[in-house]
Amino acid sequence: MKIIIFYLFSLLLTIEGRAAIILLDPGHGGEDVGATNKMKDGSLLREKDLVLELAKEIKHQLSFYQHQVYLTRNRDEFIKLDERALMADKLNADIYISIHLNSSPKKSSRGHEIYYANSQSNKAISHLESLENMQFGEHDKEIDMVIADIILQKTAPYSKRLAAFVDAELNLKENKKRGPLKGLLNRGIKSALFYVLLLSKRPAILLEVAFLSNKNDQKKILQKSFQKEYAQKVASGIHKYLLSEEESLIASRQK
Ligand SMILES: [Zn+2]
Secondary structure, eight states, X not given: OHHHHXXXXXXXXXXXXXXXXXXXXXXXXXXXXXXEEEOTTSOEEXXXXXXXXXXXXXXXXXXXXXXXXXXXXXXXXXXXXXXXHHHHHHHTOSEEEEEEEEOOSSTTOOOEEEEEEOSOOOHHHHHHHXXXXXXXXGGGGOXXXXXXXXXXXXXXXXXXXXXXXXXXXXXXXXXXXXXXXXXXXXXXXXXXXXXXXXHHTSSEEEEEEEETTSHHHHHHHHOHHHHHHHHHHHHHHHHHHHHHHHHHHHHHHHO
C-alpha cells in the first residue's frame, strides 16, 4: 500500500527531463480472440489480430516523438490482465494505453470511444465492461476497494486529461471533412471500471477504435490508410498530453 501511494505522488516527477515511457496494450490474444465478425467470403475477422496491427502502427507513429514505447504483446499470445498491468510497473511506464475494438448486437452501432477508469459507470457500459474484463476470473475481482479508490482518485484526473488530448486530435475539424477518418462517429469520452486500467496504477486510457460489428466501421478498420491516420492522431494526442504535463510541472516550480 505504501509503495502504491509513494508511486502515485511521484507520478509527474518522472516525466521531466527524459523521454516518456509508454506502454501500449493490444487487447486479448491467444485463446481470447475478443470480438469477431464473419466476412462475406467466410473468413473471420478477430479483434485480437486487428488491435495488434493498430498497436504496432501507434508505436511506429510515437517513435517520431522520441518516446520509449513498449507493447504488452508483440504476437498472438494470451496474457492475463494483471500480468499486462504489472508490465507497466516493471517498465516504470508513464502512461498506459489499451487498444480494443467494439462490438454490438445492434449492427447500426458505430464510432469510436475513449475510456478512462472510474468506479461509476452506467448500464450501457456495463455490457462492454463485462466483455473487456472477461478473462478476469471472479476471484481476481476481489481487489481491495480502498486501494482501488486511492488509485482512481489519484490517476483519474490525469487519465481524463489524456483522453481529452487524444479525443481532440481524433476530432479535428479537418478529419471530418476529408481523409481516412471522415465518417468515423465520435461517441466521446466515457468512464468505466476496466480492471486493466485500474491495475496499471497510472494515467491510462482504453481506446475502442470502432465497431467490428458495423459494416462501415469494419471497412475503415481494414484500411491501411485509416490505421495510419488513426495512429498518427493518437500519437499526437499522447505527445501533446505529455508536453502539457511537463509545462504545468515547470510552471508550478516557478511560482
Ligand atoms: Zn476488446
